[in-house]
Amino acid sequence: MEPVFAIAFGVMVAVAAYLLMSRNVLRIVLGLLVLGNAANLSIFTAGRLESRVPPLVPAGEAALAGGANPLPQALILTAIVISFALVAFTVVLFESAHRRLGTLDADAMREAEPLPQATTKKSRKVEESA
Amino acid sequence: MSAHILLTLPILFPALGVALCALFWSNKPVQRIVSLVASVGLLGSALALTAAVYDGTVLATSFGNWDAPFGIVFVADMFAAAMVLITGIMAVAIGIYGLNGDIEPRENAFYHLLYQGLLLGVTGAFLTGDIFNLYVWFEIMLISSFGLLALGGTRAQLDAGIKYVTLNLIATTFFLITVAFLYGITGTLNMADLARVLPTLENQGLVTTLAVMFLMAFGSKAAVFPLFYWLPAAYHTASAPIVAIFAALLTKVGVYAIIRTFTLLFDGDAGYTGPIVAGIAIFTMVTGVLGAAAHFDIRRILSFHIISQIGYMLFGIAVATPLAVGGSILYVIHHIIVKANLFLIAGVIERAGGSFDLKKLGGLYASLPMLGVLFLIPALSLAGLPPLSGFWSKFTVIKASLDANHIALAVSGLLVGLLTLYSMLKIWNEAFWKAAPASSAEPLRAWQADRKTRLLMLTPIVALAAITLTIGLFAEPFVDFSMRAGAQLLDKTSYIDAVFGPSQNITEVNP
Numbered sequence: 205m206e207p208v209f210a211i212a213f214g215v216m217v218a219v220a221a222y223l224l225m226s227r228n229v230l231r232i233v234l235g236l237l238v239l240g241n242a243a244n245l246s247i248f249t250a251g252r253l254e255s256r257v258p259p260l261v262p263a264g265e266a267a268l269a270g271g272a273n274p275l276p277q278a279l280i281l282t283a284i285v286i287s288f289a290l291v292a293f294t295v296v297l298f299e300s301a302h303r304r305l306g307t308l309d310a311d312a313m314r315e316a317e318p319l320p321q322a323t324t325k326k327s328r329k330v331e332e333s334a
Numbered sequence: 335m336s337a338h339i340l341l342t343l344p345i346l347f348p349a350l351g352v353a354l355c356a357l358f359w360s361n362k363p364v365q366r367i368v369s370l371v372a373s374v375g376l377l378g379s380a381l382a383l384t385a386a387v388y389d390g391t392v393l394a395t396s397f398g399n400w401d402a403p404f405g406i407v408f409v410a411d412m413f414a415a416a417m418v419l420i421t422g423i424m425a426v427a428i429g430i431y432g433l434n435g436d437i438e439p440r441e442n443a444f445y446h447l448l449y450q451g452l453l454l455g456v457t458g459a460f461l462t463g464d465i466f467n468l469y470v471w472f473e474i475m476l477i478s479s480f481g482l483l484a485l486g487g488t489r490a491q492l493d494a495g496i497k498y499v500t501l502n503l504i505a506t507t508f509f510l511i512t513v514a515f516l517y518g519i520t521g522t523l524n525m526a527d528l529a530r531v532l533p534t535l536e537n538q539g540l541v542t543t544l545a546v547m548f549l550m551a552f553g554s555k556a557a558v559f560p561l562f563y564w565l566p567a568a569y570h571t572a573s574a575p576i577v578a579i580f581a582a583l584l585t586k587v588g589v590y591a592i593i594r595t596f597t598l599l600f601d602g603d604a605g606y607t608g609p610i611v612a613g614i615a616i617f618t619m620v621t622g623v624l625g626a627a628a629h630f631d632i633r634r635i636l637s638f639h640i641i642s643q644i645g646y647m648l649f650g651i652a653v654a655t656p657l658a659v660g661g662s663i664l665y666v667i668h669h670i671i672v673k674a675n676l677f678l679i680a681g682v683i684e685r686a687g688g689s690f691d692l693k694k695l696g697g698l699y700a701s702l703p704m705l706g707v708l709f710l711i712p713a714l715s716l717a718g719l720p721p722l723s724g725f726w727s728k729f730t731v732i733k734a735s736l737d738a739n740h741i742a743l744a745v746s747g748l749l750v751g752l753l754t755l756y757s758m759l760k761i762w763n764e765a766f767w768k769a770a771p772a773s774s775a776e777p778l779r780a781w782q783a784d785r786k787t788r789l790l791m792l793t794p795i796v797a798l799a800a801i802t803l804t805i806g807l808f809a810e811p812f813v814d815f816s817m818r819a820g821a822q823l824l825d826k827t828s829y830i831d832a833v834f835g836p837s838q839n840i841t842e843v844n845p
Contacts, residue, residue: 217511224504229496236503243510250518276517279466283510286473293477294499297484301492315493316571 209249216242227310229298236294240287244280251276337393340386341408343379344418344457347372348425351450362442366433369446373429376453377422384415390818392832394463394526402463402833403524409463411829412819413663417460417590420670423801424582425453427794431678432575434790440485448485449579451478456583460590463833465513466523468591472506472555479584482576483568490571498568505554505561512547519544526833529598529826545600545607549592549614556588558648559617562641566625569640570633570690574681577633581640582674586666589647593662596651597823612652612743619645619750626757630692632680632765635757636673639716642750643669649731649747650820653738660820661730664813668715668723668805675712675798679705682791683765688777692761697770701778706766708792711799713762715806717755723805726813 216238223235251273259271302308305315351372358364387393387410396405410418429449437445455475462468480502484495517523519540520531532541554561565585569577600607622642626635647669650662680690686702687695699706715722718729728751735744781788805812822828 224500232500236500236507239504239507243507243514246511247514247517250514279514279517282466282470286470287507290473290477290480290503293480294503297480297492297495297499300487301496304487304489304492310496313493313496316490316497317567 205253206249209245209253213242213245213249216245229302229308229310232310233291233294233298237287237291240283240291243287244283247276247279247283337386338395340379340383341393341395341410341461344376344383344422344461345408345454347375347379348450348454348457352447352454355444355447355450359444359447360442365446369450370426370429372450373422373425373453376457377419377426380415380419380422383410384419386410387412387415388815390822390828392822392828394832403522403527406467407463407524407526407833408461409526409829409833410461411822411832412815413590413593413823414460416663416667416815416819417586418457420667421453421456421460421583423798424579424670424674427798428575428579428582428674428678431578431681431791431794434575434681434787436573436575436681437485440487443485444481445485448478448481451475452482452579452583454478456587459587463525464523465516465525465528469506469510469513472509472587475584475587476502476506479580482580483572485576486571486573488571494568494571498564501554501564505551508547508554509551512544512551515547516544524833525594525598526830529830532599541600542606545596546610548595548600549607549611552588552591552595553614554588555585556592556644556647557585557618557641558614558644559621559641562618562622562644565641566634566637569637570631574677574684577637578674578677578681581636581677582670585640585644586647586670589644589662589666592648593650593659593823597659598826598829601654601824601826608652608654611648612740615645615648615652616743616746617645618642618648619746623750623753623757627753627760630764632683632690632692632761633677635761636676636680639754639757640673642754643673643716645750646728646731646747649735649743652743653731653735653740654824655734655738656817656821656824657737658731658734658820659823660813660817661727661734663819663823664730664816665727667812667816668727668802671798671801671805672712672715672724675795675802676709676716678791678795678798679709679712682795683709685787685791686778686781687765687774692764694771694773695765696768696774697766699766700770706762708795708799709762709766711802713758714755715802717758718751719755721806723802723809723812725806726809730813730816 220235220239220242223231223238226232255270255272257271259268259274261268305313307313351368354368355365392409392411394407394409396402396407398405452475455471455478458471459468459475462471480499483498484491519535520528522528522531535541557565569580619642622638626638629635629638647662647665650659682705683698684690687698689695715724718724732744732747
C-alpha cells in the first residue's frame with residue numbers, strides 16, 4: 205500500500221506547487237490547503253500502513269498486539285487543527301486584502317514594496333489596467 | 335526549585351498572559367497590566383533557569399506521566415536558557431515601549447494577547463526537546479505574528495501580510511513533511527532519542543537529505559539566502575514595537591533551530607553540510623547588506639540588515655569548531671539586543687522627525703544630541719566597532735573561520751562589516767547630521783512636549799544600550815558563557831544523558 209500513498213503524496217505536492225506559483229491569490233490559498241493535506245498524508249504513510257485494527261488495548265490486557273500505529277494519527281489530528289486555523293486566517297486575510305486592494309493578482313499588489321517610479325514594463329501595465 | 339517548575343514557568347507566564355488577555359479583551363488597562371506582569375514573570379523565571387544551568391548542567395523534564403522518548407520533554411542547556419533569558423529581556427523592554435501609543439488604536443484588537451502568544455511560541459521553541467512539539471511552537475509563534483503584522487489593517491500591511499503568511503506557511507508545511515520523513519526512518523520524535531538513533535541508521539544518504547530539508551525549512555524561518563523574501567516584504571509595514579519584537583525573536587528562532595538540529599542531530603556529515611552552510615552564509619551576508627545599501631527608509635534598511643547579520647550566526651555550523659559555535663551563540667545574543675534597539679530608536683526618530691524616510695529627516699543631532707549617542711551605540715555595535723558587543727562577537731566568529739581555513743567566509747564577513755558601517759553612517763548623515771527640513775519642526779515640538787511618551791520610549795532604549803555597552807566593556811563573562819555553551823552543544827552526551835539518564839527530574843515530575 206505504501207507506494208500508492210507515496211505516489212499520491214507526490215501528486216498532491218505537485219498540484220500544490222502548481223497552485224502556489226499562480227498569480228491569483230485564491231489559487232494560492234487552495235495550494236496551501238492541498239500542501240497541508242499532503243503533509244498529513246506523509247505523516248500517515250511514514251507511520252507504516254500495517255494494520256487496520258484500532259489501537260485500543262483490549263480489556264484485561266496490558267499491551268496492544270497488532271493494532272494500527274496511533275502516533276501518526278495523533279500527529280495528524282494536531283496538524284489538521286493547526287492547518288485549519290491557519291487556512292481560515294489566510295482566507296480572511298486574503299479576502300480583506302482583496303477588498304482593500306481591489307485585486308486578486310499577486311503581481312499587482314505592490315503596496316508594501318512600491319516600484320521605483322513607473323519605469324518598468326510591468327508597472328505601466330498595472331497602471332493601464334487601473 | 336525542581337527542574338520541572340524551572341522549565342515550566344517560562345511557558346506558564348505567557349500562557350496565562352494569553353488566557354487573561356482573552357478574558358479581559360475589552361478592558362485595555364487590565365490587559366496592559368496582565369501583559370507587563372506576564373513579561374516580568376517570564377524574565378524572572380528565565381533568570382532562575384539561567385542561574386540553574388549556568389554551571390553547565392542540563393535540565394530536562396517530561397510531561398503527562400510519559401517518560402522519554404514517548405512523552406514530550408522540555409530540555410534547557412546553556413544555549414536554550416540564554417535564549418529564553420534574552421526573550422524575557424526583550425518582552426519587558428518592548429512591552430514597556432509598546433505603551434507609547436503606537437498601537438493604541440488597535441490595542442483592543444488583541445494586541446496584548448498576540449504579543450504574549452508570540453512570546454509563548456518563541457519560549458516553547460527554545461525549550462522543547464521534541465521535534466514535532468517544535469513544529470507546534472513554531473505555529474503558535476507564526477499565528478501570533480500573522481495577527482500582529484495585520485493588526486493595523488492598512489493597505490500596505492494587508493499586502494505585506496499576504497506575502498509573509500504565504501511564504502511562512504509553505505516553510506512550516508515543508509518542516510512538517512520533513513518531520514514526517516524523519517519519523518518514518520527513525521520511529522521517534524524525541525530529539526535526544528533521534529541523536530542516538532540517527533548515527534546508527536544504515537541509510538546515511540537519506541539522513542543527509544533530511545538534514546538539507548531541515549536546513550531549507552529552518553533557513554526559510556531564519557531568512558537566509560535565497561529564502562529571505564518574506565522578510566523585507568513585510569517587516570517595514572508593522573509599527574515600531576511590533577517590528578522590534580519580530581526583529582528580535584522571529585528569525586532567531588530559525589537560527590536556534592538550525593544550530594540545535596545541526597549540532598544534536600546531523601553532525602555526522604559536517605564535511606558535506608559545512609561548505610553548503612558556508613556558501614549560504616556568504617550569500618546571506620552579501621545580499622542583505624547590498625539590499626540595505628539601496629534603501630532610504632530606516633525600517634527597510636534595518637530589515638535588510640537582519641538578513642545580512644543572520645549570515646554571521648551560521649558561521650558556527652559552517653565551521654563547526656567549538657570556538658565557532660560559541661561565537662555564533664554570542665552573536666545571536668548580541669544581535670537580538672542591538673537589532674531590537676535600533677528598531678526602537680527608528681520609532682523615536684519617526685516620532686521626533688515625522689518620518690521613516692531619510693530624505694525627509696534631518697537635524698536630529700542638533701535638536702536631540704542624546705538620541706544621537708543612543709543611536710550610535712547599537713549602530714556601531716552592529717557594524718562591529720570596538721569596544722562594543724558587536725566587535726567581540728564578530729571577532730570570535732571570524733577568528734574561528736580563519737583558524738579553520740575558511741578564508742572566503744572570513745573575508746566576506748569583514749567586508750560586510752564595512753558595508754554595514756556604510757549603512758549606519760548613511761542613517762547618521764541623513765537623519766542626524768544634515769540640516770533639518772522645514773517639515774520637521776512640528777513633530778519635534780510634539781515630541782518635546784510629551785514627557786510621558788518620551789519616558790516610555792527612551793527607558794527601554796537606554797536599558798538595551800546599557801546591556802550592549804556591558805557586553806562590550808566586560809566581555810569576559812559573556813564570551814566565557816558562550817564558549818562553554820558552544821562546547822556543551824558539541825558534546826551531545828550531556829543533552830542525551832539529561833533526557834534519558836538516571837535523572838531525578840523525571841521521577842520528581844511523576845509522584
